[in-house]
Amino acid sequence: MYSFDIETPKTVADAVAALGKEEAQPLGGGQTLIPSLKARLAMPSVLVSLAQIDEIKGITEDAGVLTIGGGTTHGEVARGAASYPALAALAGNIGDPAVRNRGTIGGSIANNDPAACYPAAALASRATIVTNTREIAIDDYFQGMFTTALEETEIVTAVKLPIPEKAAYMKFEQPASRFALVGVFVAKYADGVRVAVTGASEEGVFRWADAEAALSGDFSASALDGLSVPADGMITDLHGSGAYRAHLVAVLAKRAVAAAA
Structure with a gap:
């Protein structure tokens, strides 16, 4: 590892402001990013933790669409997405309990790890990725290994998934x-x-x-x-x-x- 600063904003607006700093990078649960830091595949000077932003957590359902806050952990999805059993089962089989209690759906979607499970669920489910500035159709979102349509100061605030038959x-x-x-x-x-x-x-x-x-x-x-x-x-x-x-x-x-x- 190497030295870096870390900020812990409480709101999306404060997080976006922090991400405006040079070489800043958002940190969700850290299950993909921390290993990348250890391997020097990513070397930000500032990490902006999203863990304390309550407004991007939680699960709701309306008119057949499941909306999951970007800061919602895998464990919370496994327990709270009962109306979409396939998604709940996927979340409940990610990693181990430590990973499921730290990793977040927003972090997984934002990093687009080629071996992650959520990208397959999002792409198959016609998801919409909601950020602090816009909504992105899933077919326009993933752009290759570890690459997405997100801009540098965009945060995944929610994922909307139409529930299939x-x-x-x-x-x-x-x-x-x-x-x-x-x-x-x-x-x-x-x-x-x-x-x-x-x-x-x-x-x-x-x-x-x-x-x-x-x-x-x-x-x-x-x-x-x-x-x-x-x-x-x-x-x-x-x-x-x-x-x-x-x-x-x-x-x-x-x-x-x-x-x-």
């Missing part, structure tokens, strides 16, 4: 970190199905269009027979090859559809 998430865990070696989230809406994949691609989370088209016509695991994603562009590391990850995408997608159906 059916949904499920399946992931193949890296056993030490419990990050997704591959994770597939399937969500069925009245006008179609969305399938989002995390952990597999060098470009981060992505939608599997062929699977979406097949499932929109027949929402069954058998509809995916013969479909596969190309191994090109899949992550290859000590945990698995690109071809292995491509194979897992197809397997987990079928399991997710079976669980949802």
